[in-house]
Amino acid sequence: xxxxxxxWTERSLDLSRLVxxxxxxxxxxFATLYERTSSHLLAVVLRINRxxxxxxxxxxxxxxxxxxxxxxxxxxxxxxxxxxxxxARNRAIDSLRRKQTQPQMQSPRAASxxxxxxxxxxxxxxxxxxxxxxxxxxxxxxxxxxxxCMDKLSALQRQSVALAFFHGLSHAEVAEQLRQPLGTVKxxxxxxxxxxxxxxxxxxxxxxVGGKSQGSG
Amino acid sequence: xxxxxxxxxxxxxxxxxxGTLRGAARRRFERLLPAHPVLREATLAWQERLMxxxxxxxxxxxxxxxWRRISERIGGKPVEATSPGAWGxxxxxxxxxxxxxxxxxxxxxxxxxxxSVPPPVVVVLEAxxxxxxxxxxxxxxASISGDGASLVARPIVAVSVQADRSLELWAVPSSGAPRSLxxxxxxxxxxxxxxxxxxxADTLAVTLEPAGGSPTGKPTGPIVYAGKFSL
Numbered sequence: 539x540x541x542x543x544x545x546w547t548e549r550s551l552d553l554s555r556l557v558x559x560x561x562x563x564x565x566x567x568f569a570t571l572y573e574r575t576s577s578h579l580l581a582v583v584l585r586i587n588r589x590x591x592x593x594x595x596x597x598x599x600x601x602x603x604x605x606x607x608x609x610x611x612x613x614x615x616x617x618x619x620x621x622x623x624x625x626a627r628n629r630a631i632d633s634l635r636r637k638q639t640q641p642q643m644q645s646p647r648a649a650s651x652x653x654x655x656x657x658x659x660x661x662x663x664x665x666x667x668x669x670x671x672x673x674x675x676x677x678x679x680x681x682x683x684x685x686x687c688m689d690k691l692s693a694l695q696r697q698s699v700a701l702a703f704f705h706g707l708s709h710a711e712v713a714e715q716l717r718q719p720l721g722t723v724k725x726x727x728x729x730x731x732x733x734x735x736x737x738x739x740x741x742x743x744x745x746x747v748g749g750k751s752q753g754s755g
Numbered sequence: 756x757x758x759x760x761x762x763x764x765x766x767x768x769x770x771x772x773x774g775t776l777r778g779a780a781r782r783r784f785e786r787l788l789p790a791h792p793v794l795r796e797a798t799l800a801w802q803e804r805l806m807x808x809x810x811x812x813x814x815x816x817x818x819x820x821x822w823r824r825i826s827e828r829i830g831g832k833p834v835e836a837t838s839p840g841a842w843g844x845x846x847x848x849x850x851x852x853x854x855x856x857x858x859x860x861x862x863x864x865x866x867x868x869x870x871s872v873p874p875p876v877v878v879v880l881e882a883x884x885x886x887x888x889x890x891x892x893x894x895x896x897a898s899i900s901g902d903g904a905s906l907v908a909r910p911i912v913a914v915s916v917q918a919d920r921s922l923e924l925w926a927v928p929s930s931g932a933p934r935s936l937x938x939x940x941x942x943x944x945x946x947x948x949x950x951x952x953x954x955x956a957d958t959l960a961v962t963l964e965p966a967g968g969s970p971t972g973k974p975t976g977p978i979v980y981a982g983k984f985s986l
Contacts, residue, residue: 546807561898562907562945565829572822577814584815586774594821601825609898609907610877616799620806624772627806631774631781699773703808708777724775731769735804 549574550617557618561609568605575619576601579626586630586706596633600626631706695730698723761793768797772805875900878959880908880980895942895980897924897959903986906936906946914942916963923964925974926956927981933960938968942980958983 553574559567579600583593603625611621691699694716701707701715713723770776771784788795880895897908908924916922922942925933937946939961961980962969969975 546810565826568829569822569826572825576821577816578809578812580815580817581812582809585809585812594817597817598821598824598828601821602828605825605829606909609875609909610896612875616803620803623806623809624802627774627809628785631777635778702775703773703805706774709775712775727773727775728766728769731773735769735801 546617546619550619553618553622554613557604557608557611557621558613560605561611568608571604572601575622578619579622582623582626583630585704586627587633592633593630596629597626600629603629627706634706691730691733692726694718695726698726699730699734702727761797764791764793764797765801768794768801771798772801876984876986878982878984880959880961880982882980883978894982895939895961897982899948899953899984899986903948903953905948908939908942908944908946910942916941919966920976921964921966921968922961922979923968923974923976925960925962926953927958927960928955929957931955933974935969935972953986957985 553571556567556571556574560571576597580593580597583596583600584590587593587596600622604622607625611618616624697716698712701712702709707715709724709727710720712727713720716723718726767776767784771781776784784794788798876899878897878899880897882893893911895908895910895914897906899906906924914922922939924936924939924944924946926936927933934952934956936948936952936959937944939946942961959982960974960978962974963976963979964974965976
């Protein structure tokens with residue numbers, strides 16, 4: 539069931555029409571849009587807020603928002619799947635603020651029965667059997683031919699980004715998970731993101747995906 | 756802070772998209788977005804970069820109850836069952852003509868090929884200070900199709916109007932008389948625009964008229980919503 543990221547753009551093209559039609563009040567198109575995207579968005583939300591009932595409430599809010607905002611969606615500016623995923627992530631992150639619900643992570647402290655090695659990747663493993671954030675990151679980056687640039691990051695940089703992005707952890711929470719100073723984690727994340735940016739821009743050029751030209755900034 | 760600075764905007768946008776910008780800073784950032792094109796552009800670019808990472812997630816099917824609740828909240832009668840696969844590609848295309856509803860009059864052809872037309876122009880009609888009790892929503896958002904052939908209006912929140920009143924939408928030219936574009940029951944509606952209906956106009960306005968619209972063809976009631984635009 540894992541969709542390779544390569545067809546992100548392809549799926550988006552198809553969804554553009556549905557969003558446009560939904561924007562004009564076409565409920566059938568909106569139903570189809572929901573049918574095609576809700577399981578992805580729920581997975582995104584659940585990564586950040588692991589309470590199933592809350593996640594479904596958030597999903598409901600997301601689609602009501604999408605319905606209302608559909609006519610402002612501009613296909614020239616962003617891909618529908620990106621737009622939808624961003625809305626879902628933002629809602630999920632907001633829900634953490636409101637409900638103080640934290641993802642249930644395996645705590646390094648709780649896990650340490652005594653012999654805790656530096657190399658042990660306890661941080662990668664979430665409490666359930668789902669793939670850890672690093673697995674996800676490497677799967678996604680494989681799909682986008684990003685593994686090379688991800689390799690350039692230190693393991694801790696990668697973990698920081700994965701924890702923040704997939705689990706919606708704040709800098710402070712990442713720092714706590716990794717037991718590193720806040721400032722260090724902040725700069726890891728920042729540098730990792732900038733490296734990622736460079737890589738993705740190169741990848742975008744290769745894929746011919748980007749409609750926009752990015753400044754060399 | 757100067758949010759127009761590209762490097763700062765890029766850094767904030769990256770943290771916003773990655774999710775590490777939190778709390779008050781996140782809310783401030785969201786408030787700034789609409790007014791700062793540099794921030795907005797940087798954010799869109801970062802979202803485009805990072806969101807595909809989620810493609811690796813294994814989809815999780817929501818319970819059927821979620822769609823029922825959404826359907827109720829968007830004010831429609833629940834659209835047919837949403838069992839997985841019921842909305843297959845084929846069914847969708849087969850049903851397309853059947854669903855070319857009132858809302859989509861004249862637009863089906865246009866939308867079949869959205870890339871060939873310019874993007875819609877969105878006009879926000881703010882409630883005017885003088886608006887009487889009839890104006891109960893902060894704003895109405897109107898979207899003019901890229902080819903100028905139609906307009907879709909929708910209030911931010913539902914508008915309630917007394918039973919003996921109607922909301923009427925006007926195109927107001929910089930000089931000359933306003934032209935009626937049609938009625939907006941409850942502040943929402945789809946309006947097919949006559950050729951040149953918007954010619955020379957720079958403002959959309961909604962007035963409160965007797966039920967059925969202005970009897971004279973000119974606005975007779977107070978302006979309750981207005982917004983500037985340019986095509």
